[in-house]
Amino acid sequence: MSEYQQFLVERNKVDFLIQKGYLINNILENLNGSYVDFIHPNDQSKETLHISTANGRKYFSSILIKQNTTSYIKNE
Template identity: 65%
Template sequence: MSDYQQYLEERDKIDYFIQKGYLISNVKEHLNGATVDFVHPNRKVTETLLIGNANARKYFSSLLIQQKQRT
């Protein structure tokens, strides 16, 4: 799979959780990329994604900055 295809898949997974109302609650950087925890504020449900693509990591970082500016 190309890097661009991997980016698109990871971006779509991130967008899915954001559209469902989840917020980014925790990020752990490691050698394989980043583990991102999403929490739904109403249902108290937590989901975790492994983001390996560098562009997808930049993407969720920009979403996290926007999220922090709104709160």
């Protein structure tokens, strides 16, 4: 599988969890990629995704920035 196809798979998994209402809760970075923990605010269910591509890391980082900006604006 090409790196771009791998990125598309990772992006679709992230989008699926975000659409279901999950929020990024924790990120563990290592040489094998990133392990992104998602948590659902209603039932506290957790999911973990392994993101190994550079574009996948950039993608979830942009979602995290948006998530944090939105929560900051709500708290004001």
